[in-house]
Amino acid sequence: MTDMTNAALAAVNSPNLPDDQRRLIELDDAIAKIRTQIATADLARQRGQKPIDPDWFHRARTALRHLCRERAELLAQGTGRRRREKLKDALIGVLRERHDRETWDGILAEAQARSEREGL
Secondary structure: OOOOOOHHHHHHOOOOOOHHHHHHHHHHHHHHHHHHHHHHHHHHHHOOOOOOOHHHHHHHHHHHHHHHHHHHHHHHOOHHHHHHHHHHHHHHHHHHHHOOHHHHHHHHHHHHHHHHHOOO
16 A cells, blocks of 8 residues: 655655756665565564575565666766755856856856855
8 A cells, every 4th residue: 555645755746856966866765665664574583583584585685686777777867965066057058148257257156155154
């Protein structure tokens, strides 16, 4: 049964969320669920209740490996970083168009000074 109070589910269903970020949230949730299942099975094994089924464990680890690989591929594409850089580029373009050369040079000098002060 799907729990509608699940934070990951709520985040995935939020409007205006890009598909790549939505998929990243889904992957993180699935990875956490598999890790929890493996940990629960290991705790049961340690209590002496029952051994871990090796076939189940292999399937769980394989699924975990595939999900982690897909997550790494999404991150390598720069899902959030690239979008943020594009927004910054667009913002710079808008500001540059609205200001004359002298004002723009002043804004740029102030930004560089702030960057140096803050150690960026």
